[in-house]
Amino acid sequence: MKIAVLPGDGIGPEVTHEAVRVIAALDLGIDLQWAPVGGAAYKAHGHPLPADTLAVAQASDAILFGAVGDPDCDALDRHLRPEQAILGLRKALTLFANLRPAQVFAGLEARSALRPEIAALIDMVIVRELNGDVYFGEKGFRTNAAGEREGYDVMSYSTSEVERIAHVAFRTAQGRKRRVCSVDKANVLETSQLWRDVVIEVARAYPDVAIEHMYVDNAAMQLVKNPGHFDVVLTGNLFGDILSDQASMCVGSIGLLASASLGAHQTAHGTFGLYEPIHGSAPDIAGQGLANPMATILSAAMLLRHSLGLAPAADRIEAAVAAALADGVLSRDLGGNARTTEIGDAVLTRL
Ligand code: IPM
Numbered sequence: 410m411k412i413a414v415l416p417g418d419g420i421g422p423e424v425t426h427e428a429v430r431v432i433a434a435l436d437l438g439i440d441l442q443w444a445p446v447g448g449a450a451y452k453a454h455g456h457p458l459p460a461d462t463l464a465v466a467q468a469s470d471a472i473l474f475g476a477v478g479d480p481d482c483d484a485l486d487r488h489l490r491p492e493q494a495i496l497g498l499r500k501a502l503t504l505f506a507n508l509r510p511a512q513v514f515a516g517l518e519a520r521s522a523l524r525p526e527i528a529a530l531i532d533m534v535i536v537r538e539l540n541g542d543v544y545f546g547e548k549g550f551r552t553n554a555a556g557e558r559e560g561y562d563v564m565s566y567s568t569s570e571v572e573r574i575a576h577v578a579f580r581t582a583q584g585r586k587r588r589v590c591s592v593d594k595a596n597v598l599e600t601s602q603l604w605r606d607v608v609i610e611v612a613r614a615y616p617d618v619a620i621e622h623m624y625v626d627n628a629a630m631q632l633v634k635n636p637g638h639f640d641v642v643l644t645g646n647l648f649g650d651i652l653s654d655q656a657s658m659c660v661g662s663i664g665l666l667a668s669a670s671l672g673a674h675q676t677a678h679g680t681f682g683l684y685e686p687i688h689g690s691a692p693d694i695a696g697q698g699l700a701n702p703m704a705t706i707l708s709a710a711m712l713l714r715h716s717l718g719l720a721p722a723a724d725r726i727e728a729a730v731a732a733a734l735a736d737g738v739l740s741r742d743l744g745g746n747a748r749t750t751e752i753g754d755a756v757l758t759r760l
Pocket residue numbers: 477478492495496650687689
C-alpha cells in the first residue's frame with residue numbers, strides 16, 4: 410500500500426507530520442512517498458504541481474494532502490498560484506466527490522459558535538462536487554463596452570456531472586439517516602435549475618431516501634439556526650466550499666474538519682482518493698506549533714477507511730482523537746494551549 414504525502418505550504422507540513430506519525434504508529438506496512446506541492450513546489454521547481462509530484466500521486470493508492478497557499482505567490486499568474494496544485498490534482502485525477510463530515514465532538518459543545526444545545530445536534534456530511542462549477546469554467550479579464558476592465562468566470566454543470574455526485578450523496582445517505590438536502594440557487598441560476606432537475610430525476614432511484622431542495626441563502630441560515638436538521642448536504646463546488654467553512658465554525662473550529670475527495674477509480678483495497686483538512690495554509694501561524702492537526706489526523710483516518718480498506722484502524726484513530734478532545738487536549742483555535750506536536754502525542758498515547 411502506497412500513500413503519497415504532499416505537505417504543501419504554511420501549516421501544511423506541521424499538521425501532515427502529526428498525521429504521518431499516527432499512521433506510522435499503527436504499523437500497517439504502508440509505504441510513504443513525499444512530494445512538493447503549492448508555493449513550496451513553485452519556489453523549488455517553478456510549478457505548484459510539478460509533473461514528478463503528479464506522477465507520485467498517480468502511482469499511489471491514496472494521497473495525504475496538507476494545505477496550499479502562500480502570500481508570496483499572490484501576484485503570480487493564476488496558473489502558477491499554489492491553489493492550482495489542489496485544483497489540478499482534483500481535476501487531473503477526476504476526484505469529483507468531496508465528503509466533508511461535520512459532527513460535534515463530545516465535550517466540545519461549548520466551543521461551537523452556536524449555543525451548545527443547538528451545536529450538540531450537528532451530525533452531517535457535506536457532499537461537495539469538486540470538478541465543475543464556476544471553479545473550472547472559462548475565466549478571464551476583458552474590457553467592456555464602457556471601456557472598463559471586467560473579470561468573468563463562467564458557471565456551468567452538465568447533466569452527467571450532477572448525476573454522478575447525486576448518486577454519491579444518495580448512497581452516502583443510505584448509510585446514515587437517509588435524508589439528502591440538495592442546495593442550489595435555482596431561483597436565479599440556470600446552472601442550479603439544471604442541478605435541481607437532475608437531482609429530482611436521480612432521487613427516483615432512491616425511494617428509501619428523503620430528498621429536499623433548499624436555496625443556498627436559506628441553507629446558510631438553517632445551518633446556524635437548526636444544524637441538526639441536516640444529514641447529507643448535496644451541493645456544487647462553490648456553495649460547498651462556503652457552507653463547509655461555515656459548518657466548521659458550527660462544530661467549533663476549522664481545525665477539526667477532515668475531507669475525502671473520491672473518484673471512480675478503484676485500487677486494490679478501495680477507492681482511490683485524496684485526503685485533506687478543509688482548512689488552508691494559515692500563513693499567519695505557520696511554523697509556531699499552534700496549528701491544530703486534528704483535521705489532518707482525521708483525514709488520515711478517512712484515507713485508511715476509503716482507500717486502503719482499513720476501517721478498524723480508522724475507527725481507532727477517530728476514537729483516539731475524540732478521547733484526546735474529550736480530555737481537553739485543545740489547540741489555540743479551540744481555546745486551549747496544546748501545541749501541534751503535543752496534540753499528536755496525545756492522540757498516539759490514546760491509540
Ligand atoms: C477548500 C479550499 C480550496 C477550494 C482552495 C484552497 C482552492 O478552500 O478545499 O475548501 O476552494 O476548494
